[in-house]
Amino acid sequence: MIRVFLVDDHKILAQALIDFLGGQEDMKCVGIVHSGTEALEVIPKTAVDVVLMDIGLPGMDGISCCEALLKINDQLKIIGLSTHLETSIVKRLFKAGATGYVSKAADLKELPVAIRKIHEGRTYLGEIVRQNYLDDLSGQGSTIKVRQQYLPKLTRREKEVLGLIAREMTTEEIGQELFISSNTVQTHRKNLISKFGVRNSVGLVLKALELQLI
Amino acid sequence: MIRVFLVDDHKILAQALIDFLGGQEDMKCVGIVHSGTEALEVIPKTAVDVVLMDIGLPGMDGISCCEALLKINDQLKIIGLSTHLETSIVKRLFKAGATGYVSKAADLKELPVAIRKIHEGRTYLGEIVRQNYLDDLSGQGSTIKVRQQYLPKLTRREKEVLGLIAREMTTEEIGQELFISSNTVQTHRKNLISKFGVRNSVGLVLKALELQLI
DNA sequence: GTCAAACTCACTGAAATCAGTGAGTAACAG
DNA sequence: CTGTTACTCACTGATTTCAGTGAGTTTGAC
Numbered sequence: 135m136i137r138v139f140l141v142d143d144h145k146i147l148a149q150a151l152i153d154f155l156g157g158q159e160d161m162k163c164v165g166i167v168h169s170g171t172e173a174l175e176v177i178p179k180t181a182v183d184v185v186l187m188d189i190g191l192p193g194m195d196g197i198s199c200c201e202a203l204l205k206i207n208d209q210l211k212i213i214g215l216s217t218h219l220e221t222s223i224v225k226r227l228f229k230a231g232a233t234g235y236v237s238k239a240a241d242l243k244e245l246p247v248a249i250r251k252i253h254e255g256r257t258y259l260g261e262i263v264r265q266n267y268l269d270d271l272s273g274q275g276s277t278i279k280v281r282q283q284y285l286p287k288l289t290r291r292e293k294e295v296l297g298l299i300a301r302e303m304t305t306e307e308i309g310q311e312l313f314i315s316s317n318t319v320q321t322h323r324k325n326l327i328s329k330f331g332v333r334n335s336v337g338l339v340l341k342a343l344e345l346q347l348i
Numbered sequence: 349m350i351r352v353f354l355v356d357d358h359k360i361l362a363q364a365l366i367d368f369l370g371g372q373e374d375m376k377c378v379g380i381v382h383s384g385t386e387a388l389e390v391i392p393k394t395a396v397d398v399v400l401m402d403i404g405l406p407g408m409d410g411i412s413c414c415e416a417l418l419k420i421n422d423q424l425k426i427i428g429l430s431t432h433l434e435t436s437i438v439k440r441l442f443k444a445g446a447t448g449y450v451s452k453a454a455d456l457k458e459l460p461v462a463i464r465k466i467h468e469g470r471t472y473l474g475e476i477v478r479q480n481y482l483d484d485l486s487g488q489g490s491t492i493k494v495r496q497q498y499l500p501k502l503t504r505r506e507k508e509v510l511g512l513i514a515r516e517m518t519t520e521e522i523g524q525e526l527f528i529s530s531n532t533v534q535t536h537r538k539n540l541i542s543k544f545g546v547r548n549s550v551g552l553v554l555k556a557l558e559l560q561l562i
Numbered sequence: 563g564t565c566a567a568a569c570t571c572a573c574t575g576a577a578a579t580c581a582g583t584g585a586g587t588a589a590c591a592g
Numbered sequence: 593c594t595g596t597t598a599c600t601c602a603c604t605g606a607t608t609t610c611a612g613t614g615a616g617t618t619t620g621a622c
Binding site: 503504505506528529531532534535536548 | 568569573578
């Protein structure tokens, strides 16, 4: 069950989204606020997987809010919503750490697809891909650099182990640090290597850097 | 457990740092003084791993203090703290023998990261990297020459091997790539580990990143 | 030509990693 | 209650890395 949180000042649309999400079997709306400041207050206290964030919020804008939220909890997945498609804004959005974007003009069916993809740690771009592609053709060089593009989900323990590996610690030392058997650390290491599709600890470190764990 | 010693005249900030460090499992604050002269008196008598040193101290400034401390005990690791980022000061700081720098404006989360890195004999620059980068862009030529100073010189072959290690290749594969025996690659790897003072290939990769070899 | 540095290679032995498999427990949602 | 996910642990065996030592060759500078 994916826990979705909504940040949108258009209360009517917001209500519609809640209803719509309620119709999806594998997700539910666990909360809603109507401004960025409220979001910063409520979301950190709530168990949330994915945040749907209107970019065109009054007061604090969605992008700043996005940054602030990720500073508090970098595990949060954020999808930006906006009325119109503007590549410059979307670029800023991704730079702020969001991993998905859906236009309000898009078909409502897109939304659950996007939410599921983001929740799996992937990204969702929707129409932007095409737009971006066109920009590239026109020589603008405005490719969107998406954070955590193909990086799989890691568990809490895996992240801890990964962080310690990246600090040049041996399996034995990590075990002592985390108060678990070195065998267990081995397992986590193996799973990490497998999840990332890398060949050894060196590859893991490079991934840790991508994930900004170190 | 990393033993941290604090030298800072801003008592409020100092107290905040103590509290914060107390929250870290692998480090503790073993002492604090509010001036350079006190530092020179107390630190040599105390078992300390890392010193957090405010550069803008009244009386004896942090940089002189840094030099003096290292003269007494060259095993000491020192991180400079300052309110504002001035490349000239940071340059002097590193010249005095400090191995890390953290801006007070930086996120508090940076600090434990810096402390751990320094404690492991590595260096920490934090925001300076970016600042340095910006300087480069503006063509000022005021780049900080930390790298050459604290990263040993590598031979052509060593750099090649390092680069390939950072691409997840095994010793055997590297040998094939460079048309040399794996034994030779072993030797290069060993020399690299020794030159950098790191513990394993993971450390090498981190150094390779510092050197911007990858 | 001499000297130093870099590059090359080999051997040993210990330590760590990598790969595969199996399996028990705890927490949690449906 | 049941199924899933995360976490835990163990055992085996192969491969790789790490550490120390020694030594021959090439290259380039003085």
